[in-house]
Amino acid sequence: MNTQEQAIASTVAKLQSLFGPAPEVAVVLGSGWAGAVSHVERAQSLPYTDLPAFPQPKVEGHVNEIVVGQIGAQRVVMLRGRAHTYESGDCTGMAGALRSLKRWGVKVLLQTNASGSLRAHTPPGSLMLIADHINAPQRSPLIGEPGSERFVDMSTAYDAELRGHAKKVAQAQNLKLGEGVYVWALGPQFETPAEIRMFAAWGADAVGMSTVPETILARHAGLRVMGIALMTNMAAGLSAEALTHALTLQQAQASGESAAKFLAQVIAGLAELPSLRA
Numbered sequence: 001m002n003t004q005e006q007a008i009a010s011t012v013a014k015l016q017s018l019f020g021p022a023p024e025v026a027v028v029l030g031s032g033w034a035g036a037v038s039h040v041e042r043a044q045s046l047p048y049t050d051l052p053a054f055p056q057p058k059v060e061g062h063v064n065e066i067v068v069g070q071i072g073a074q075r076v077v078m079l080r081g082r083a084h085t086y087e088s089g090d091c092t093g094m095a096g097a098l099r100s101l102k103r104w105g106v107k108v109l110l111q112t113n114a115s116g117s118l119r120a121h122t123p124p125g126s127l128m129l130i131a132d133h134i135n136a137p138q139r140s141p142l143i144g145e146p147g148s149e150r151f152v153d154m155s156t157a158y159d160a161e162l163r164g165h166a167k168k169v170a171q172a173q174n175l176k177l178g179e180g181v182y183v184w185a186l187g188p189q190f191e192t193p194a195e196i197r198m199f200a201a202w203g204a205d206a207v208g209m210s211t212v213p214e215t216i217l218a219r220h221a222g223l224r225v226m227g228i229a230l231m232t233n234m235a236a237g238l239s240a241e242a243l244t245h246a247l248t249l250q251q252a253q254a255s256g257e258s259a260a261k262f263l264a265q266v267i268a269g270l271a272e273l274p275s276l277r278a
């Protein structure tokens with residue numbers, strides 16, 4: 001066994017012994033989404049430091065722990081904090097965590113993030129369902145993986161049935177939910193206006209510094225993926241405001257409560273999805 005295998009094995013053993021069988025649904029909470037934790041009933045938390053395959057990220061605004069519990073009838077594990085590629089240059093930071101979740105028995109990875117909007121019809125505060133992504137840095141967390149499984153089909157990376165479910169929940173709540181393409185920018189610097197014009201011409205609707213490596217890792221592991229982006233700002237050059245991390249956190253907090261409520265409703269509704277009960 002290599003060291004990642006050992007870390008995964010002991011992480012899964014720990015999760016199993018503390019929490020029993022895996023919830024079907026795991027959620028990565030991005031900036032602004034922390035409020036979702038308050039919707040978890042019978043919540044039990046565990047720091048990443050107790051889970052050897054999990055990362056120890058250090059970005060402001062993140063707490064590094066998992067929260068296990070349920071929302072309505074749906075059991076869930078929430079990940080508060082992710083490793084970002086801009087922290088180290090390494091885009092495999094979430095590999096051990098995601099592989100552990102899959103090994104434990106999780107079926108769905110629901111990703112959330114804060115993004116810059118490239119479109120006037122999704123101003124700050126809007127939610128966008130991720131229909132597809134663009135891996136602009138063309139970096140892969142699967143470099144060096146053995147076997148033919150590394151040639152992962154990305155043509156349906158964001159699960160159509162799960163997206164349909166999220167749209168139904170939004171409709172029932174009278175909530176406007178856009179759908180579009182997320183482009184990954186490496187960061188940590190924000191984009192230039194010229195880069196944003198290029199991304200827009202490519203067909204991107206939202207830009208952010210996360211999510212894409214995790215989607216690739218999750219598809220490789222065999223997890224179904226859904227993603228929701230919370231627009232915290234207009235992307236560079238699209239508004240007069242200068243971009244700062246503090247501004248994105250502040251705007252994430254301003255709309256975070258309604259985003260978290262919507263997320264909780266999406267999760268609760270997953271309890272009625274037949275394909276998750278099989």
Ligand code: HPA
Binds near residue numbers: 115185208
């Ligand atoms: N660019 C990249 N990442 C981001 C942005 C942005 O404008 N807003 C929030 N995360």
